[in-house]
Amino acid sequence: MCSFEAARQPHPHAVACGAWAKALAGLRRINLDGLRWRVFDAKGQVLGRLASQIAVVLQGKDKPTYAPHVENGDMCIVLNAQDISVTGRKMTDKIYYWHTGYVGHLKERRLKDQMEKDPTEVIRKAVLRMLPRNKLRDDRDRKLRIFSGIEHPFHDRPLEAFVMPPRQVREMRPRARRAMLRAQKKEHSNRAKEEEDAKNATAEVTA
Structure with a gap:
């Protein structure tokens, strides 16, 4: 059995314990030379806006050396996926669809249910659907590591x-x-009228 303290340590034995097996999977296939490790805090962030920024970093569009056919994006670590926020009524109205391949097996799941089941997949789906569907997509997906909490x-x-x-x-x-223009015009006319009335009142007093 693996203790909680041992699972928290970034040690190779964590893979054997199974605590961070999914988080550390596929790192050997990534060339980490010269890459930055960018940390995104999803707490209180809007889902679409955060996903768009992650997609930019994964593609390396924030670098002067960006080229659409070269994979030079940075590693992206997303924390607090369970605290992501959405606008409007997307939590109940947004539905994910997928098909198992069998006749009549069209599946669906609401965003609210997906957040309860695995909130990391919500951010992953949003980011992947913003990436170009080419041969570099899988490599960019490996650079995205999402965690429900802060650990x-x-x-x-x-x-x-x-x-x-x-x-x-x-x-x-x-x-x-x-x-807005009508309101500004009305305010300007009222101000001019007040100034004219003030001038007339001053002229009457002096007279």
Whole structure:
């Protein structure tokens, strides 16, 4: 039996114990020379926005040496997958579909049920569907390591926290833009009227 303390240590025996077997699987097939270990904290982050940033790092688009046919993306460690957030009613309305291959065996699962079963697959599916479907996709998938909580077996690596970029102001819709312009025009006319009334009142007092 493996103790909890032993499972937390980033030691090769953890693979034999089975504690981090899935997390450490396939690392030998990755050329780690010159790669950075980027850490993403999914707590409180919106699913789609976080997945898009992870996809950028996996493809190496944040590097000046990016080329679409070269695999030079960094390792991505995602923590607190169980605390990811979604907008709107996606938690109950979003449904994952897959087919077993047998007639009539179309399966479905809601996002809420998938979060209870395995929250790491929610982020993995979102990231993989943002990556190009080519020969480099499997290699990029191996560089993505997702954990439900804060614990991970890569404490001996030179980890680098990823800072999410600030959100850009969404461009206003035409109807909202027209309403804003009308409000500004009305405010400007009211201010001009108040200034004119103040001038008239001052002129009457001096007269």
